[in-house]
Amino acid sequence: MIIDPELEKYYNNYLELFMTxxxxxxxxxxENVMKSINLLNxxxxxxxxxxxxxxxxxxxxxxxxxSVKNSYETLQSETISTEGQENFQ
Numbered sequence: 001m002i003i004d005p006e007l008e009k010y011y012n013n014y015l016e017l018f019m020t021x022x023x024x025x026x027x028x029x030x031e032n033v034m035k036s037i038n039l040l041n042x043x044x045x046x047x048x049x050x051x052x053x054x055x056x057x058x059x060x061x062x063x064x065x066x067s068v069k070n071s072y073e074t075l076q077s078e079t080i081s082t083e084g085q086e087n088f089q
Contacts, residue, residue: 011072
């Protein structure tokens, strides 16, 4: 099985993005925003829930690169595995 060209382009676009200075700068800024959220200074449960939501979104953004890379590696290994099985049939 060969990876669909559109899917390959999808992953390549992200992998190219992750190599740029702009992405590295964005990640650094996002990490700084996350560090600036001080849970100890929140006044009530509403502010706590808001801060938790913000941190969840920031974590999702910061983990996006790893998620895409892991997904692409899994796709590649499944493709190689499928190709190997096809050769035995």
